[in-house]
Amino acid sequence: MQPTEEETKRPPEFSRKAKVKDGKDVDGGKKRATPATNEGAVGKDQSPEKTNNVVLKMCHHTQVLMRTLAANFTKLRSEVQDGLSVFEADKIALTDYALESAGGRIVSIRNTEPYPAGAPPLKILGVQICHPTNAPQAIIQPGVLPGECWAFKGSTGSVVIRLVGQVRVSSVSLEHIPQSLSPTGEVSTAPKEFSVWGLSWGDDTEGFFFGQFTYDIRGKPLQRFNVTHETKVPHPYVEVKFHSNHGNHEYTCVYRFRVHGALEMRPGVR
Known part of the structure:
Protein backbone atom coordinates (compact mmCIF):
# COMPACT_ATOMS: atom_id res chain seq x y z
CA MET A 1 0.00 0.00 0.00
CA GLN A 2 1.49 3.29 -1.08
CA PRO A 3 1.58 6.16 1.46
CA THR A 4 -0.69 9.04 0.76
CA GLU A 5 0.55 12.44 -0.16
CA GLU A 6 -0.30 13.77 3.32
CA GLU A 7 1.67 11.05 5.04
CA THR A 8 4.61 11.65 2.81
CA LYS A 9 4.69 15.33 3.86
CA ARG A 10 4.71 14.54 7.64
CA PRO A 11 8.03 14.97 9.52
CA PRO A 12 9.76 11.75 10.63
CA GLU A 13 9.28 12.60 14.34
CA PHE A 14 5.51 12.97 13.86
CA SER A 15 5.32 9.66 12.04
CA ARG A 16 7.18 7.92 14.89
CA LYS A 17 5.00 9.41 17.60
CA ALA A 18 1.92 8.33 15.73
CA LYS A 19 3.00 4.75 15.92
CA VAL A 20 3.35 4.86 19.67
CA LYS A 21 0.26 5.09 21.81
CA ASP A 22 0.01 4.65 25.59
CA GLY A 23 3.50 3.16 25.74
CA LYS A 24 2.74 0.57 23.05
CA ASP A 25 4.23 0.33 19.64
CA VAL A 26 1.37 0.32 17.21
CA ASP A 27 3.45 -1.48 14.65
CA GLY A 28 4.67 -4.35 16.79
CA GLY A 29 2.31 -4.23 19.72
CA LYS A 30 5.21 -4.45 22.14
CA LYS A 31 6.04 -1.94 24.79
CA ARG A 32 9.30 -0.19 24.28
CA ALA A 33 11.48 0.81 27.21
CA THR A 34 11.40 4.48 28.04
CA PRO A 35 14.90 5.92 28.19
CA ALA A 36 16.00 6.53 31.78
CA THR A 37 16.61 10.04 32.91
CA ASN A 38 18.69 11.48 35.77
CA GLU A 39 15.77 13.31 37.31
CA GLY A 40 15.03 10.56 39.87
CA ALA A 41 18.69 10.09 40.76
CA VAL A 42 19.12 13.76 41.34
CA GLY A 43 16.15 13.77 43.65
CA LYS A 44 17.48 10.93 45.74
CA ASP A 45 20.96 12.38 46.21
CA GLN A 46 21.51 14.56 49.28
CA SER A 47 22.23 18.19 48.81
CA PRO A 48 25.65 19.60 49.82
CA GLU A 49 24.10 21.34 52.83
CA LYS A 50 22.69 18.08 54.20
CA THR A 51 26.00 16.30 53.62
CA ASN A 52 27.86 19.01 55.55
CA ASN A 53 25.40 18.71 58.44
CA VAL A 54 25.94 14.96 58.68
CA VAL A 55 29.72 15.42 58.67
CA LEU A 56 29.51 18.09 61.38
CA LYS A 57 27.34 15.86 63.57
CA MET A 58 29.78 12.96 63.18
CA CYS A 59 32.70 15.23 64.10
CA HIS A 60 30.82 16.50 67.15
CA HIS A 61 30.02 12.99 68.41
CA THR A 62 33.64 11.95 67.82
CA GLN A 63 34.91 14.91 69.83
CA VAL A 64 32.52 14.15 72.69
CA LEU A 65 33.64 10.51 72.70
CA MET A 66 37.32 11.47 72.70
CA ARG A 67 36.81 13.92 75.57
CA THR A 68 35.00 11.25 77.58
CA LEU A 69 37.74 8.69 76.94
CA ALA A 70 40.43 11.23 77.81
CA ALA A 71 38.70 12.12 81.09
CA ASN A 72 38.32 8.45 82.06
CA PHE A 73 41.93 7.74 81.14
CA THR A 74 43.15 10.70 83.20
CA LYS A 75 41.14 9.52 86.21
CA LEU A 76 42.42 5.96 85.83
CA ARG A 77 46.01 7.12 85.44
CA SER A 78 45.67 9.28 88.56
CA GLU A 79 44.32 6.36 90.58
CA VAL A 80 47.13 4.08 89.36
CA GLN A 81 49.76 6.70 90.17
CA ASP A 82 48.31 7.20 93.65
CA GLY A 83 48.38 3.47 94.24
CA LEU A 84 51.96 3.23 92.99
CA SER A 85 52.96 6.16 95.19
CA VAL A 86 51.65 4.37 98.26
CA PHE A 87 53.33 1.14 97.19
CA GLU A 88 56.63 2.82 96.41
CA ALA A 89 56.50 4.85 99.63
CA ASP A 90 56.17 1.89 101.97
CA LYS A 91 54.15 -0.87 100.24
CA ILE A 92 51.51 -0.63 102.95
CA ALA A 93 48.96 2.07 103.70
CA LEU A 94 50.07 2.45 107.33
CA THR A 95 52.51 4.85 108.94
CA ASP A 96 55.75 3.29 110.10
CA TYR A 97 56.75 4.89 113.43
CA ALA A 98 60.08 3.06 113.47
CA LEU A 99 61.28 4.40 110.11
Whole structure:
Protein backbone atom coordinates (compact mmCIF):
# COMPACT_ATOMS: atom_id res chain seq x y z
CA MET A 1 0.00 0.00 0.00
CA GLN A 2 1.49 3.29 -1.08
CA PRO A 3 1.58 6.16 1.46
CA THR A 4 -0.69 9.04 0.76
CA GLU A 5 0.55 12.44 -0.16
CA GLU A 6 -0.30 13.77 3.32
CA GLU A 7 1.67 11.05 5.04
CA THR A 8 4.61 11.65 2.81
CA LYS A 9 4.69 15.33 3.86
CA ARG A 10 4.71 14.54 7.64
CA PRO A 11 8.03 14.97 9.52
CA PRO A 12 9.76 11.75 10.63
CA GLU A 13 9.28 12.60 14.34
CA PHE A 14 5.51 12.97 13.86
CA SER A 15 5.32 9.66 12.04
CA ARG A 16 7.18 7.92 14.89
CA LYS A 17 5.00 9.41 17.60
CA ALA A 18 1.92 8.33 15.73
CA LYS A 19 3.00 4.75 15.92
CA VAL A 20 3.35 4.86 19.67
CA LYS A 21 0.26 5.09 21.81
CA ASP A 22 0.01 4.65 25.59
CA GLY A 23 3.50 3.16 25.74
CA LYS A 24 2.74 0.57 23.05
CA ASP A 25 4.23 0.33 19.64
CA VAL A 26 1.37 0.32 17.21
CA ASP A 27 3.45 -1.48 14.65
CA GLY A 28 4.67 -4.35 16.79
CA GLY A 29 2.31 -4.23 19.72
CA LYS A 30 5.21 -4.45 22.14
CA LYS A 31 6.04 -1.94 24.79
CA ARG A 32 9.30 -0.19 24.28
CA ALA A 33 11.48 0.81 27.21
CA THR A 34 11.40 4.48 28.04
CA PRO A 35 14.90 5.92 28.19
CA ALA A 36 16.00 6.53 31.78
CA THR A 37 16.61 10.04 32.91
CA ASN A 38 18.69 11.48 35.77
CA GLU A 39 15.77 13.31 37.31
CA GLY A 40 15.03 10.56 39.87
CA ALA A 41 18.69 10.09 40.76
CA VAL A 42 19.12 13.76 41.34
CA GLY A 43 16.15 13.77 43.65
CA LYS A 44 17.48 10.93 45.74
CA ASP A 45 20.96 12.38 46.21
CA GLN A 46 21.51 14.56 49.28
CA SER A 47 22.23 18.19 48.81
CA PRO A 48 25.65 19.60 49.82
CA GLU A 49 24.10 21.34 52.83
CA LYS A 50 22.69 18.08 54.20
CA THR A 51 26.00 16.30 53.62
CA ASN A 52 27.86 19.01 55.55
CA ASN A 53 25.40 18.71 58.44
CA VAL A 54 25.94 14.96 58.68
CA VAL A 55 29.72 15.42 58.67
CA LEU A 56 29.51 18.09 61.38
CA LYS A 57 27.34 15.86 63.57
CA MET A 58 29.78 12.96 63.18
CA CYS A 59 32.70 15.23 64.10
CA HIS A 60 30.82 16.50 67.15
CA HIS A 61 30.02 12.99 68.41
CA THR A 62 33.64 11.95 67.82
CA GLN A 63 34.91 14.91 69.83
CA VAL A 64 32.52 14.15 72.69
CA LEU A 65 33.64 10.51 72.70
CA MET A 66 37.32 11.47 72.70
CA ARG A 67 36.81 13.92 75.57
CA THR A 68 35.00 11.25 77.58
CA LEU A 69 37.74 8.69 76.94
CA ALA A 70 40.43 11.23 77.81
CA ALA A 71 38.70 12.12 81.09
CA ASN A 72 38.32 8.45 82.06
CA PHE A 73 41.93 7.74 81.14
CA THR A 74 43.15 10.70 83.20
CA LYS A 75 41.14 9.52 86.21
CA LEU A 76 42.42 5.96 85.83
CA ARG A 77 46.01 7.12 85.44
CA SER A 78 45.67 9.28 88.56
CA GLU A 79 44.32 6.36 90.58
CA VAL A 80 47.13 4.08 89.36
CA GLN A 81 49.76 6.70 90.17
CA ASP A 82 48.31 7.20 93.65
CA GLY A 83 48.38 3.47 94.24
CA LEU A 84 51.96 3.23 92.99
CA SER A 85 52.96 6.16 95.19
CA VAL A 86 51.65 4.37 98.26
CA PHE A 87 53.33 1.14 97.19
CA GLU A 88 56.63 2.82 96.41
CA ALA A 89 56.50 4.85 99.63
CA ASP A 90 56.17 1.89 101.97
CA LYS A 91 54.15 -0.87 100.24
CA ILE A 92 51.51 -0.63 102.95
CA ALA A 93 48.96 2.07 103.70
CA LEU A 94 50.07 2.45 107.33
CA THR A 95 52.51 4.85 108.94
CA ASP A 96 55.75 3.29 110.10
CA TYR A 97 56.75 4.89 113.43
CA ALA A 98 60.08 3.06 113.47
CA LEU A 99 61.28 4.40 110.11
CA GLU A 100 64.73 5.94 110.45
CA SER A 101 64.13 8.79 108.00
CA ALA A 102 61.08 9.82 110.09
CA GLY A 103 63.04 9.88 113.34
CA GLY A 104 63.31 6.26 114.43
CA ARG A 105 66.59 5.08 115.91
CA ILE A 106 68.34 1.85 116.87
CA VAL A 107 69.21 2.12 120.56
CA SER A 108 70.65 -1.29 121.40
CA ILE A 109 70.99 -4.88 120.22
CA ARG A 110 71.53 -6.19 123.76
CA ASN A 111 73.88 -9.16 123.65
CA THR A 112 73.23 -10.03 119.99
CA GLU A 113 76.38 -10.88 118.04
CA PRO A 114 76.47 -9.46 114.49
CA TYR A 115 77.24 -11.76 111.60
CA PRO A 116 79.63 -10.60 108.84
CA ALA A 117 77.30 -11.09 105.89
CA GLY A 118 76.46 -9.01 102.88
CA ALA A 119 79.27 -6.80 101.56
CA PRO A 120 82.58 -8.51 100.66
CA PRO A 121 85.73 -7.85 102.76
CA LEU A 122 87.59 -4.63 102.00
CA LYS A 123 91.06 -5.38 100.64
CA ILE A 124 94.01 -3.23 99.55
CA LEU A 125 96.69 -4.93 97.44
CA GLY A 126 95.20 -8.27 98.44
CA VAL A 127 95.40 -7.54 102.17
CA GLN A 128 92.08 -7.63 104.06
CA ILE A 129 91.60 -4.35 105.92
CA CYS A 130 88.15 -4.93 107.38
CA HIS A 131 85.11 -7.10 106.95
CA PRO A 132 82.01 -4.87 106.99
CA THR A 133 78.91 -6.09 108.76
CA ASN A 134 75.26 -5.30 108.10
CA ALA A 135 74.25 -2.79 110.76
CA PRO A 136 70.92 -3.15 112.59
CA GLN A 137 69.84 0.22 111.12
CA ALA A 138 68.98 -1.74 107.97
CA ILE A 139 65.75 -3.00 109.54
CA ILE A 140 64.29 0.52 109.86
CA GLN A 141 65.33 1.63 106.38
CA PRO A 142 63.25 1.18 103.21
CA GLY A 143 65.75 -0.92 101.22
CA VAL A 144 64.85 -4.62 100.96
CA LEU A 145 67.08 -5.81 98.14
CA PRO A 146 68.99 -9.08 98.62
CA GLY A 147 71.69 -8.50 101.22
CA GLU A 148 70.21 -5.26 102.61
CA CYS A 149 69.47 -6.81 105.98
CA TRP A 150 70.71 -6.96 109.54
CA ALA A 151 72.46 -10.29 110.01
CA PHE A 152 73.27 -11.76 113.42
CA LYS A 153 74.79 -15.06 114.45
CA GLY A 154 72.56 -18.01 115.24
CA SER A 155 68.80 -17.91 115.40
CA THR A 156 68.20 -15.68 118.42
CA GLY A 157 68.74 -11.96 118.81
CA SER A 158 67.23 -8.72 120.06
CA VAL A 159 66.98 -5.08 119.00
CA VAL A 160 65.64 -2.00 120.80
CA ILE A 161 64.12 0.73 118.60
CA ARG A 162 63.29 4.27 119.63
CA LEU A 163 60.10 5.31 117.83
CA VAL A 164 59.39 8.75 116.38
CA GLY A 165 57.30 9.55 119.46
CA GLN A 166 54.96 8.13 122.06
CA VAL A 167 53.03 5.52 120.09
CA ARG A 168 50.05 3.39 120.99
CA VAL A 169 51.14 0.29 119.10
CA SER A 170 48.36 -1.60 117.30
CA SER A 171 50.31 -3.79 114.88
CA VAL A 172 53.78 -4.53 113.54
CA SER A 173 55.09 -5.71 110.17
CA LEU A 174 58.02 -7.94 109.26
CA GLU A 175 59.40 -8.18 105.75
CA HIS A 176 61.84 -10.58 104.09
CA ILE A 177 62.86 -11.08 100.47
CA PRO A 178 60.89 -13.76 98.57
CA GLN A 179 62.55 -17.00 97.58
CA SER A 180 62.50 -15.93 93.93
CA LEU A 181 64.91 -13.05 94.72
CA SER A 182 67.21 -14.94 97.05
CA PRO A 183 70.71 -15.45 95.54
CA THR A 184 70.84 -18.93 97.11
CA GLY A 185 67.29 -19.83 96.11
CA GLU A 186 66.15 -20.34 99.71
CA VAL A 187 65.08 -18.18 102.66
CA SER A 188 66.04 -20.27 105.68
CA THR A 189 67.67 -17.20 107.27
CA ALA A 190 64.29 -15.48 107.65
CA PRO A 191 63.07 -15.00 111.25
CA LYS A 192 60.30 -17.34 112.35
CA GLU A 193 59.17 -16.87 115.95
CA PHE A 194 59.53 -13.37 117.40
CA SER A 195 57.98 -11.26 120.16
CA VAL A 196 57.45 -7.52 120.57
CA TRP A 197 57.65 -5.53 123.79
CA GLY A 198 56.82 -1.91 124.64
CA LEU A 199 59.48 -0.09 126.71
CA SER A 200 59.38 3.12 128.71
CA TRP A 201 63.09 3.84 128.15
CA GLY A 202 65.94 2.36 126.19
CA ASP A 203 67.41 0.26 129.03
CA ASP A 204 64.04 -0.99 130.23
CA THR A 205 64.16 -4.76 130.78
CA GLU A 206 60.57 -5.20 131.92
CA GLY A 207 58.35 -3.98 129.15
CA PHE A 208 54.76 -4.48 128.09
CA PHE A 209 54.25 -7.71 126.15
CA PHE A 210 52.44 -7.02 122.88
CA GLY A 211 52.54 -10.64 121.73
CA GLN A 212 54.49 -13.39 120.02
CA PHE A 213 54.17 -13.95 116.31
CA THR A 214 55.27 -16.28 113.51
CA TYR A 215 56.60 -15.18 110.14
CA ASP A 216 55.51 -17.65 107.41
CA ILE A 217 57.99 -17.93 104.52
CA ARG A 218 55.20 -19.47 102.42
CA GLY A 219 53.18 -16.26 102.74
CA LYS A 220 53.73 -12.79 101.31
CA PRO A 221 57.14 -11.12 101.78
CA LEU A 222 55.53 -8.35 103.84
CA GLN A 223 53.38 -9.65 106.70
CA ARG A 224 51.51 -7.61 109.29
CA PHE A 225 50.56 -8.79 112.78
CA ASN A 226 48.00 -7.21 115.10
CA VAL A 227 49.14 -7.03 118.71
CA THR A 228 47.72 -9.74 120.96
CA HIS A 229 47.67 -7.55 124.07
CA GLU A 230 46.51 -3.97 123.70
CA THR A 231 47.19 -1.04 125.99
CA LYS A 232 46.12 2.59 126.04
CA VAL A 233 49.53 3.56 127.36
CA PRO A 234 51.82 4.82 124.58
CA HIS A 235 55.43 3.68 124.40
CA PRO A 236 58.43 5.54 123.02
CA TYR A 237 60.49 2.34 122.54
CA VAL A 238 59.88 -1.19 121.37
CA GLU A 239 62.07 -4.25 121.67
CA VAL A 240 61.92 -7.08 119.14
CA LYS A 241 63.15 -10.45 120.31
CA PHE A 242 63.85 -13.08 117.64
CA HIS A 243 63.51 -16.59 119.00
CA SER A 244 64.11 -18.75 115.90
CA ASN A 245 64.56 -18.74 112.14
CA HIS A 246 63.53 -21.10 109.32
CA GLY A 247 66.36 -23.57 109.60
CA ASN A 248 69.66 -21.76 109.13
CA HIS A 249 71.92 -22.57 112.11
CA GLU A 250 74.66 -20.13 111.10
CA TYR A 251 72.88 -16.77 111.02
CA THR A 252 69.56 -14.90 110.72
CA CYS A 253 68.71 -12.00 108.41
CA VAL A 254 66.15 -9.31 109.28
CA TYR A 255 65.26 -7.06 106.36
CA ARG A 256 62.58 -4.66 107.56
CA PHE A 257 60.56 -4.15 110.72
CA ARG A 258 57.70 -1.66 110.98
CA VAL A 259 55.63 -0.36 113.90
CA HIS A 260 52.06 0.88 113.35
CA GLY A 261 49.57 2.58 115.65
CA ALA A 262 48.68 6.09 116.80
CA LEU A 263 51.15 8.82 117.66
CA GLU A 264 50.31 10.45 120.99
CA MET A 265 53.10 12.97 121.46
CA ARG A 266 56.61 13.81 120.33
CA PRO A 267 59.38 12.42 122.52
CA GLY A 268 61.28 14.71 124.86
CA VAL A 269 65.02 14.84 125.29
CA ARG A 270 66.31 11.64 126.86
